[in-house]
Amino acid sequence: MARTESNMFPLGNKAPNFELFNPTTGGKTSLEDVKSDKATVIMFICNHCPFVIHVQEELVKLANDYITKGVSFIAINSNDVSQYPDDSPENMKKKAEELNYPFPYLYDETQEVAKAYDAACTPDFYIFDKNMVAVYRGQLDDSRPGNNKPVTGESIRKALDALLVNEPISSDQKPSLGCNIKWKN
Template sequence: MAMNTPVCDFGWAAPDFTLATPQGDRHSRDSLMGENGLLVAFICNHCPYVIAVIDRLADDIRQMQNAGIGAVCIMSNDYAAYPADSPENMTRFAAAHDLPAPYLLDADQTVARAYDAVCTPDFFGFDRDGGLQYRGRIDDAGMKDPAIRVPELLNVMQMVAKTGHGPKDQVPSMGCSIKWR
């Protein structure tokens, strides 16, 4: 079922978390925070919306990291019901798309619930103080030809890195619903 993200709740504080990669490398919100902010992206391996944007997301994350913005991708789906999202497949997916951010497993779904994530992809852009500044889509291309696109997520996060503020008007992200237990 396709879902849209809610409107940005400006200044909402990023909930703390500590999660691990499928290999056991642990990361926390604070360890991932960049000097200019943090992108938290809820994604999965099987969603057609994520598959359509994952290579653009990987490229955009690299540019964000160059601007001092930390990034993390989190997989919160019930992988027992959706084996394509298993930890083993997370590792393959991250490698196949050269994902530059840690891809963490939220096996008990507590982080997705704390963030009120609703779909994959669901993007949360925080300023350097951990206040929410963006809850929108990656770009205006969506599942269409990405050759001509406005990289909204990248542009906003670069703006947040410089000014500390995101734009008032944001277009929600759209994707598959989180697969809750």
Template sequence: MLLDTPVCNFGWPAPDFTLSDPHGIPFTLSEHLGDKGLLVMFICNHCPYVQRIIDRLARDCRQLMAEGVNVVAVMSNDYRDYPADAPDNMVAFARQHNLPFLYLVDEDQRVGRAFGAVCTPDFFGFNAKGELQYRGRLDDARMDDPTQRTPELLNAMRQIAGTGKGPRIQHPSMGCSIKWRD
């Protein structure tokens, strides 16, 4: 099911969480806000929207991380019903696409629900105080020509890193619905 993300709720406080990657490496949000902010992304392996953007996303995140912005991805899908998203497959997906950020398993889906994540990909850009400043799309690339693009997420996170405030005009991300357990 195709969904769009809601409009950014500027100033919404990031809910703290601790999750681990498939190897057991833990990540705690409050310890990684950083003085230039934090990008939290909800992605998964099997979503065609994520698959189409993943290499551009990895490239943009590499740039952000080099500039001091912290980045983490969370996989909240019910991987028992969607085995392509299982932790072992997350490891393979991260390796295949050379993902530079931690890719965390939201086993009980509490983090996805706390954030109000609706689709993959869903981007949450926080400033250094943990206040939401961006909930938009990766870029404006057309599906048939991803080479011509304005990197909206990259630009927004750079603005947040420099000013603490995100752009007022944001376009929703769209993707596949999060696969919640019943």
């Protein structure tokens, strides 16, 4: 397991558009389909990474807490499933159903979306405002597997709370840390 930090997508950049396979529905889902006119959270996750497994329950809680406030959430898996079959679309669907993901969990087979977002690790988080401009990128919170800090989603929650009341979001943003995205050769 390679411990990899976020590349820290530039604040102020627009969210790259995408349309990806949604294993849960069997169809395609685009950013246009699910973005919000308040805030949109895009997260790169997968099934097998211990860093993602560590925060999965909080991801569901976080999304459920903020979807009611008009925030949209989208999860994307960009891993090479030929090398990591636990992350296959079939297993993505099972994981989404098992954990009751309240957000689409999309498969980036070509890895072009991960590259467009300069995603480096799982989990990797991005928040875009109503104009789809990046206002936050980095960690969920300070918790990591084995560091005995509680998983609270504090960093994302603070950023979303500020955005929802039109207050500035601190530019002191810590990178996420997780497993590197499993790139195709």
